Amino acid sequence: MLRLYDYPDSGNAYKIRLLLSQLGQPFERVEIDIREGITRRPEFLAKNANHRIPLVEWPDGRRLAESNAILFHLAEGTPFLPDDAWERAETMQWMFFEQYSHEPFIAVVRAWHHNDQIEENRTAVPAKMEGGHHALDVMDQHLKTRRFFAGDGYSIADIALYAYTHVADEGGFDLAGYPAVGAWLERVAGQPGHARITDQVGTPVSWP
Amino acid sequence: MLRLYDYPDSGNAYKIRLLLSQLGQPFERVEIDIREGITRRPEFLAKNANHRIPLVEWPDGRRLAESNAILFHLAEGTPFLPDDAWERAETMQWMFFEQYSHEPFIAVVRAWHHNDQIEENRTAVPAKMEGGHHALDVMDQHLKTRRFFAGDGYSIADIALYAYTHVADEGGFDLAGYPAVGAWLERVAGQPGHARITDQVGTPVSWP
Numbered sequence: 001m002l003r004l005y006d007y008p009d010s011g012n013a014y015k016i017r018l019l020l021s022q023l024g025q026p027f028e029r030v031e032i033d034i035r036e037g038i039t040r041r042p043e044f045l046a047k048n049a050n051h052r053i054p055l056v057e058w059p060d061g062r063r064l065a066e067s068n069a070i071l072f073h074l075a076e077g078t079p080f081l082p083d084d085a086w087e088r089a090e091t092m093q094w095m096f097f098e099q100y101s102h103e104p105f106i107a108v109v110r111a112w113h114h115n116d117q118i119e120e121n122r123t124a125v126p127a128k129m130e131g132g133h134h135a136l137d138v139m140d141q142h143l144k145t146r147r148f149f150a151g152d153g154y155s156i157a158d159i160a161l162y163a164y165t166h167v168a169d170e171g172g173f174d175l176a177g178y179p180a181v182g183a184w185l186e187r188v189a190g191q192p193g194h195a196r197i198t199d200q201v202g203t204p205v206s207w208p
Numbered sequence: 209m210l211r212l213y214d215y216p217d218s219g220n221a222y223k224i225r226l227l228l229s230q231l232g233q234p235f236e237r238v239e240i241d242i243r244e245g246i247t248r249r250p251e252f253l254a255k256n257a258n259h260r261i262p263l264v265e266w267p268d269g270r271r272l273a274e275s276n277a278i279l280f281h282l283a284e285g286t287p288f289l290p291d292d293a294w295e296r297a298e299t300m301q302w303m304f305f306e307q308y309s310h311e312p313f314i315a316v317v318r319a320w321h322h323n324d325q326i327e328e329n330r331t332a333v334p335a336k337m338e339g340g341h342h343a344l345d346v347m348d349q350h351l352k353t354r355r356f357f358a359g360d361g362y363s364i365a366d367i368a369l370y371a372y373t374h375v376a377d378e379g380g381f382d383l384a385g386y387p388a389v390g391a392w393l394e395r396v397a398g399q400p401g402h403a404r405i406t407d408q409v410g411t412p413v414s415w416p
Contacts, residue, residue, distance in 0.1 A: 049346045050309055064297055066304035073297035089272055089281035096274035100307050101258055138257045 003028040004202060005047070005055040009114060010034070011107055011163035012067035013054040014197045018159055019074055021201050022193040029202030035115065043208050067163075068095040071156040080156050087151035094149040094157035098164075101138070105131035107164045110171035129172065136178050139165070143180035147187060154191050162188045167197065211236040212410060213255070213263040217322060218242070219315055219371035220275035221262040222405045226367055227282055229409050230401040237410030243323065251416050275371075276303040279364040288364050295359035302357045302365040306372075309346070313339035315372045318379035337380070344386050347373070351388035355395060362399050370396045375405065 004020070006013045006029045020027050032038050032053055039051040048055045048065045056070050057063045064070050072095070075081035082088055109128045112118045118125065139161065142149065149157035166185050168175060175182055188194070195201050212228070214221045214237045228235050240246050240261055247259040256263045256273045264278050265271045272278050280303075283289035290296055317336045320326045326333065347369065350357065357365035374393050376383060383390055396402070403409050 049349050050305060050342075052309075062294065064301055066301045066308070069297060069300035069304050072300045073293070076293060076296070085281070085284060086270065088284075089277060092277035092280045093272055093274045096277050096304075096307055097258060099304055100274070100312075101260075104308075104312070134258075141257050 001026060001028050001059065001203075003030060003057045003205065005030050005032055005044075005053045005057070005207075006202070007032055007034045007053050008198075009111075010053060011110075011167065011197065012103070015067045015159050015163045016054050016056065016070055016074070017199075017201050018163070018195050019071055019080060019156065021195040021199075022080070022191065023074065023078060024193065025074075027202045028205040030205050030207040032207075068099060068156075068160050071095070071159060075156045079153070080159070082151045082153070082155060084151065087155075090150035091155050091157045095160045097135075097138070098157075098160045101131070102135040102161065103164055105129075105135060106168050106171055106173060108171075109173075110164065110167060113171055132168070132171070132173055136165070136168070136173065136175070136181060139184075140178040140180045143184045148184070154188065158184075158188050163197075209234060209236050209267065209411075211238060211265045211413065213238050213240055213252075213261045213265070213415075214410070215240055215242045215261050216406075217319075218261060219318075219375065219405065220311070223275045223364075223367050223371045224262050224264065224278055224282075225407075225409050226371070226403050227279055227288060227364065229403040229407075230288070230399065231282065231286060232401065233282075235410045236413040238413050238415040240415075276307060276364075276368050279303070279367060283364045287361070288367070290359045290361070290363060292359065295363075298358035299363050299365045303368045305343075305346070306365075306368045309339070310343040310369065311372055313337075313343060314376050314379055314381060316379075317381075318372065318375060321379055340376070340379070340381055344373075344376070344381065344383070344389060347392075348386040348388045351392045356392070362396065366392075366396050371405075 004016055004027050034053060038044060039053060045051060047063055050065060054067050055063060055065050064073060082091060105128050112121050148154050149161060212224055212235050242261060246252060247261060253259060255271055258273060262275050263271060263273050272281060290299060313336050320329050356362050357369060
């Protein structure tokens with residue numbers, strides 16, 4: 001069975017839990033407390049030298065890191081990744097947008113709030129908030145004329161962007177100013193097989 | 209003819225120039241001086257609300273942003289993107305690694321040097337250097353047993369990582385400590401149709 005190295009509060013890890021739930025694919029879940037430095041210990045570094053979760057491991061020993069690469073691989077050949085070449089290109093565009101222009105702002109400020117690190121990062125917060133609001137502006141503009149991010153249907157581009165957008169308020173972002181984003185969040189949450197970030201999905205496994 | 213909105217010093221834009229050169233695909237090149245705020249003017253924002261180059265535009269009006277999404281789309285169906293599902297997954301993993309764990313460190317410090325902004329970012333430089341060295345460590349470890357990043361051959365994963373790695377010294381990174389990276393840089397530069405970051409490729413077009 002596929003094994004996910006997971007951290008419950010991570011939106012990047014939630015992306016994988018959400019897609020696997022919607023695919024109806026059973027998986028093992030190893031909970032790693034990233035705040036305790038476990039991903040920097042030798043036994044984890046042997047699995048991912050880049051010391052990050054999520055990490056997915058197959059029974060034959062193959063491993064894949066990077067949340068959006070994992071989404072891409074798991075979604076290939078399913079309705080969650082379009083067949084059409086142009087829609088695939090759009091999917092990739094929005095997933096790279098998410099990792100470069102969205103997550104480093106919205107996810108990081110949320111993590112600072114959750115881990116009581118706002119004060120120590122006080123001087124960095126305004127630029128992070130500005131970057132996050134810019135990402136939300138870009139999304140809202142796109143969603144004024146589109147139901148989902150790539151093509152006509154729900155895809156891994158939506159999963160990637162939903163993960164941290166739907167909890168952006170936990171980082172102090174007020175989504176009231178982004179009505180098209182708000183309507184899209186509801187469409188995503190209404191998809192068949194949707195799982196919430198707090199849902200206990202997967203079979204817990206202890207490690208190492 | 210395909211049109212690239214370009215900035216000569218950008219490694220992200222260079223990725224597209226390099227792949228198009230190796231594909232033997234003619235293209236128009238619109239040079240944008242990103243230092244002068246042109247990407248934040250209405251006529252550019254109408255093309256990419258996320259105010260970034262590279263941006264590729266097709267004659268029918270379709271546009272694609274995000275350097276690695278553009279690489280993915282242009283390489284689909286060519287030897288630069290593997291057919292094998294697992295090798296494709298590895299390709300995506302390294303391209304997301306590049307945008308999240310490599311470019312924000314190595315490219316950013318280089319840009320600060322090029323634009324005389326090191327002093328104003330003095331307090332941020334140590335963490336940027338540490339992140340860049342970590343990315344180089346991860347790459348060097350991988351390349352100790354592999355000739356290229358994904359599968360057995362040269363792919364867009366190599367193009368994505370080559371773009372800023374081969375000029376990392378311009379940001380103060382000493383590549384002497386990464387011998388496997390050094391050997392890989394030579395393999396990449398030796399590929400058929402290679403173009404350098406300073407090569408004038410594409411047909412210059414003025415805009416708007």
